[in-house]
Amino acid sequence: MKGLFCRVEEGETEPKFIIQETTLPDVLGSHQVRVQVKACGLSPLDLKLLRDVGVQTDLVPVGREVAGVVLKVGPKVTFFQPEDEVVGILPLDSLCSGLCEVIDVDECVLVGKPEKLSAACAAATLRDGVRAYTALHTHAGIAGGHTLLNFGLMCIQLAAHCGLKVLATSSSAEEQAFLEQLRPAVGLQEPLVARVIPVFNGSSDLLSAVLEETGGLGVDAVIDSGVCLFMEDKQLEEKFLPDKHDIISMLSVGGQWVTSHQDLQLDPPDCRLLFLKSASVCFLNPEVWTTSSAQQGRYLHILKDVVEKMSTGVLRPHPQEAVPLYEAVVAMETIQRQPGKTAVVQL
Known part of the structure; x- marks a missing residue:
C-alpha cells in the first residue's frame, strides 16, 4: 500500500513530495477504526508549525482531510460500526497519509458523513468549515x-x-x-x-x-x-x-x-x-483542535455541524474538480507554492 509523504532534507529550500510504501499493523488499537479512504483533501503543509509542536520525522504524511467507509472497528469503539460512512481530519502527529487506500485512525477524530454529502465535497471543504466555525463562534463571539x-x-x-x-x-x-x-x-x-x-x-x-x-x-x-x-x-x-x-x-x-x-x-x-x-x-489556528484533547467534545460537535450544513446546502464551497491519484504529487507541489490553494483527490 502506498501513500504520499513530504521529505525535507538539510540544505533544500523546498520540501519534496514522494510516494512511499507503507503498511498497517496487524492488530487494530482498542479505540481505532480501519477506514477505506474514498477521498482526501490536500492543503499546504505548515512545516514550521510541525516543528514548533514537536512533530519531527523524516517523512511527514500528506493529506489529512479524509472521507471514507469503516471496514473494521477496535474492541472498545462505541461511535461506529463497519460500513458506516465517516469524515474527519487526521491529527498532526498521525503516521498515516490520507492518500493511502486504507488507514487506521482514532474514533474520536471522526464523525458520520450524511448520505447526501459526497465524499469528495466533504474532504475538500472540511478544513475551511472548521476554520470558519473557529473564527466566528470560538474567537469572534458573534451574535x-x-x-x-x-x-x-x-x-x-x-x-x-x-x-x-x-x-x-x-x-x-x-x-x-x-x-x-x-x-x-x-x-x-x-x-x-x-x-x-x-x-x-x-x-x-x-x-x-x-x-x-x-x-x-x-x-x-x-x-x-x-x-x-x-x-x-x-x-x-x-x-x-x-x-x-x-x-x-x-x-x-x-x-x-x-x-x-x-x-x-x-x-x-x-x-x-x-x-x-x-x-x-x-x-486563528485551526490546528489547535487536533493538538489538544481538552475540548474534544466541542471539536466533534463542530465537525458534525459543518458536515450537516454542507449536506443541507447552508455551506456551499466553490465547485472543485477531483484530482486523480497519479497527479497527487504534482498537485501537492503546486499547493505548497501557492498558499491558500487546495485540491481533493478521489481514490
Whole structure:
C-alpha cells in the first residue's frame, strides 16, 4: 500500500513530495477504526508549525482531510460500526497519509458523513468549515445583528446563516459578480453579502467604505486571511491584504479582530487605538483542535455541524474538480507554492 509523504532534507529550500510504501499493523488499537479512504483533501503543509509542536520525522504524511467507509472497528469503539460512512481530519502527529487506500485512525477524530454529502465535497471543504466555525463562534463571539468584515466564502455563508450583516471584499470583477449574486440555498433569497467592496486596481478605499456602510461606528468583527504589516510592502503583495492600522480603525467599540497572521507586529499607536476602543486581537489556528484533547467534545460537535450544513446546502464551497491519484504529487507541489490553494483527490 502506498501513500504520499513530504521529505525535507538539510540544505533544500523546498520540501519534496514522494510516494512511499507503507503498511498497517496487524492488530487494530482498542479505540481505532480501519477506514477505506474514498477521498482526501490536500492543503499546504505548515512545516514550521510541525516543528514548533514537536512533530519531527523524516517523512511527514500528506493529506489529512479524509472521507471514507469503516471496514473494521477496535474492541472498545462505541461511535461506529463497519460500513458506516465517516469524515474527519487526521491529527498532526498521525503516521498515516490520507492518500493511502486504507488507514487506521482514532474514533474520536471522526464523525458520520450524511448520505447526501459526497465524499469528495466533504474532504475538500472540511478544513475551511472548521476554520470558519473557529473564527466566528470560538474567537469572534458573534451574535445575530452584528456586522462582520470577512475575506472567505465559508465564513460569509456561515455568518449570514447566523443572522450577521456581512461585508466582503472582491479582488476581481468576476469575484465581485459572484459575491453579489450569492444567495442562500434555503430560506429567503436575499443576498448573503450586504455590500461587496472592490479592492482591485485601486478601485476602492476599504476603510472609508466600511465606515460609510456602518455609519462611522465600525464593524463588530474582522476575520482576515492575511494582513500587510508595512505600507511599503503593499506593492509587493500578489493579492490584496488589508493594512493592520486600517483593520483596527474599522473595528467598533469592543470589536474583535481575528487574524491568521502568525508574525503579527503591532506598534504602540496601534495598541493605543485598540485600548481606546476596548477592542481585542486573537489568533486563528485551526490546528489547535487536533493538538489538544481538552475540548474534544466541542471539536466533534463542530465537525458534525459543518458536515450537516454542507449536506443541507447552508455551506456551499466553490465547485472543485477531483484530482486523480497519479497527479497527487504534482498537485501537492503546486499547493505548497501557492498558499491558500487546495485540491481533493478521489481514490
